[in-house]
Amino acid sequence: MDDLTIEIASGLAIGASMGIVGAGGAIFTVPVFGTLLGHDPKSAFVEALAVTGIIAFGSAFSAAVRHQVDWRRVAIFGAAGIAGTQVIAPVAVRMPARMQVVLFALVAFYAAARMWVSAGAGDTAAQVDARRTAFGTFLAGFMIGILTGTLGVGGGFLLVPALAVYEGLPMRRAVGTSVVVIVLNASAGLVGQWWSGGLAQVMFDERAVAITGICGIVGSVGGSLVATRIPQMGLRRVFAVLLVSASGWLVVQQFLLRGAAGK
Secondary structure (H helix, E strand, C coil): CCHHHHHHHHHHHHHHHHHHHCCCCHHHHHHHHHHHCCCCHHHHHHHHHHHHHHHHHHHHHHHHHCCCCCHHHHHHHHHHHHHHHHHHHHHHHHCCHHHHHHHHHHHHHHHHHHHHHHHHHCCCCCCCCCCCCHHHHHHHHHHHHHHHHHHCCCCHHHHHHHHHHHCCCCHHHHHHHHHHHHHHHHHHHHHHHHHCCCHHHCCCCHHHHHHHHHHHHHHHHHHHHHHHHCCHHHHHHHHHHHHHHHHHHHHHHHHHHHHHHCC
């Protein structure tokens, strides 16, 4: 399969994931760029940031038009996320690629577990914890921003549960709010990489990012249109299995295949 076909197919699939469940953008983009397209891990993390921002922008525009965005939560989570990405950017630039791969795999496995468990819980938001505070909300957004700046993940798999359960938003509004925050976090992450000199250290494939991102917007629009007609339980569990498989292969490729090649 040639690179163009991979970029188009992956973009459509990743976009559909974001449109349907509000997550799965960068968490799938990193394995696509790092495994299927053969880019080095650090480049894949930065490229995933860009692709995630492009796809999330399309989803965010659609959500805003449908009035499914809570702008107050966007302000809190967005400000916290931007702060997190800027704090971690100098560290991420100097972090060894293998350490990033391991951390990414751990986060991916956690995301897969959350997806699997949430599939059984349905789309109904749980009772809101009355003890929540603005500081707790800001801290959650800050930690998600650190993940974005370090691993190139938008954090949708953490944002959606945080907004739906912790903040008590209806599921559709939580998804819409999440993608707007992801746009802010991804943009801030890229700025942080540029400011810290990270972009100068990677091979950034603009063509692959553009094709995957544009196809991702198409996929996200299609995903949001069919989301109400697809059984969420089975779909989320399929995504969980794919996520574990993709991230597991990324670890195998980095530690076993490249390690063997270097001997």
